[in-house]
Amino acid sequence: MKLKMGDRSNALKGHGRVMREHFGIRTTGEQYVIALAGNPNVGKSTVFNALTGLHQHTGNWPGKTVDNAQGTYLYRNKSFLLVDLPGTYSLLAHTVEEEIARDFICFGQLDATIVVLDATSLERNLNLALQVMEISSNVIVCVNLIDEAKKKKLSINFNELQKELGVPIVPTAARNGEGLQELQNAVFAMAVEKKKTWPKQVPYSEEVERAVCALLPKVEELGLARVINPKWLALRLLDSDVSFIETISRYAITQNQKTVALQQQGGELTQ
Amino acid sequence: MTILSVPLSTLKLGEKSNVVHLDVKGLLRRRILDLGIVPGTVLTCIGKAPAGDPIAYLVRDTVIALRSEDASLISVDSKFR
Numbered sequence: 001m002k003l004k005m006g007d008r009s010n011a012l013k014g015h016g017r018v019m020r021e022h023f024g025i026r027t028t029g030e031q032y033v034i035a036l037a038g039n040p041n042v043g044k045s046t047v048f049n050a051l052t053g054l055h056q057h058t059g060n061w062p063g064k065t066v067d068n069a070q071g072t073y074l075y076r077n078k079s080f081l082l083v084d085l086p087g088t089y090s091l092l093a094h095t096v097e098e099e100i101a102r103d104f105i106c107f108g109q110l111d112a113t114i115v116v117l118d119a120t121s122l123e124r125n126l127n128l129a130l131q132v133m134e135i136s137s138n139v140i141v142c143v144n145l146i147d148e149a150k151k152k153k154l155s156i157n158f159n160e161l162q163k164e165l166g167v168p169i170v171p172t173a174a175r176n177g178e179g180l181q182e183l184q185n186a187v188f189a190m191a192v193e194k195k196k197t198w199p200k201q202v203p204y205s206e207e208v209e210r211a212v213c214a215l216l217p218k219v220e221e222l223g224l225a226r227v228i229n230p231k232w233l234a235l236r237l238l239d240s241d242v243s244f245i246e247t248i249s250r251y252a253i254t255q256n257q258k259t260v261a262l263q264q265q266g267g268e269l270t271q
Numbered sequence: 272m273t274i275l276s277v278p279l280s281t282l283k284l285g286e287k288s289n290v291v292h293l294d295v296k297g298l299l300r301r302r303i304l305d306l307g308i309v310p311g312t313v314l315t316c317i318g319k320a321p322a323g324d325p326i327a328y329l330v331r332d333t334v335i336a337l338r339s340e341d342a343s344l345i346s347v348d349s350k351f352r
Contacts, residue, residue, distance in 0.1 A: 089305045093298055123331045
């Protein structure tokens with residue numbers, strides 16, 4: 001099924017899970033939404049296909065035609081909607097793919113985000129993981145291609161990595177189906193059982209941290225803390241990241257309209 | 272003691288050095304940082320296109336090609352050992 005999105009008024013009209021619909025995501029009843037993020041060529045789609053068994057259909061993202069894949073799977077009688085995001089090295093640069101991935105992680109009201117890393121070049125891949133961890137606290141790190149790493153005689157201390165990052169780490173070799181059960185368990189624990197994690201945050205220079213502290217009260221006034229980590233938002237403001245500031249204002253407006261609509265409904269009911 | 276730096280684009284095939292300074296601005300700077308090229312990163316020149324542009328560098332076990340124009344904006348230590 002092809003969904004044509006991109007009409008902004010659609011999102012403004014939306015009720016409930018506004019941003020998901022904006023992204024062409026429709027959930028049926030009790031379905032948990034999980035995003036797959038990662039650098040290009042780390043095997044995101046292999047993980048995706050292994051989990052969903054290729055029951056995917058594509059949808060169009062707003063803005064430009066960048067295909068994304070969505071699929072569902074059942075695990076312990078719960079339904080999960082998995083969204084395969086475009087491969088990106090970062091969430092801060094401004095290619096279409098990166099903006100899509102960033103907006104979706106920010107506003108998609110995800111129950112979990114799986115960041116897929118290439119076990120053979122962890123150092124480079126961790127950049128994205130740290131960026132996602134700055135935005136969301138529902139992060140699972142999936143270290144894929146461990147079979148390749150073994151071939152290259154690399155050994156990874158997963159326990160230490162987990163301690164270092166503060167989020168669940170799941171080693172996988174999705175090609176051979178290795179680790180998928182553990183990945184599903186981790187997703188289940190986070191999305192269904194609402195298991196909390198405390199992702200380690202990157203410390204910035206004293207100067208930047210001071211500026212963030214000064215901005216925080218204003219940022220918190222926006223009342224978006226539920227959706228976005230206020231510190232991250234403050235950092236983007238400091239970046240004068242114009243495109244993101246536009247996105248966030250659009251989102252804030254949508255949210256406010258929703259609140260107003262809800263208040264009106266509430267008012268009518270009490271009268 | 273100040274480190275003498277030279278443009279990355281002057282590295283010869285097989286030579287390596289570490290990044291001292293990035294004179295790149297805007298989005299390209301962001302991209303270069305995201306690819307793991309930050310001050311201190313060791314880069315090895317592993318190939319040049321016939322016309323000398325682009326140039327391939329090994330960065331954190333990954334091969335990345337840069338336009339020599341952009342590589343000339345990255346300064347590396349001239350006395351790397």
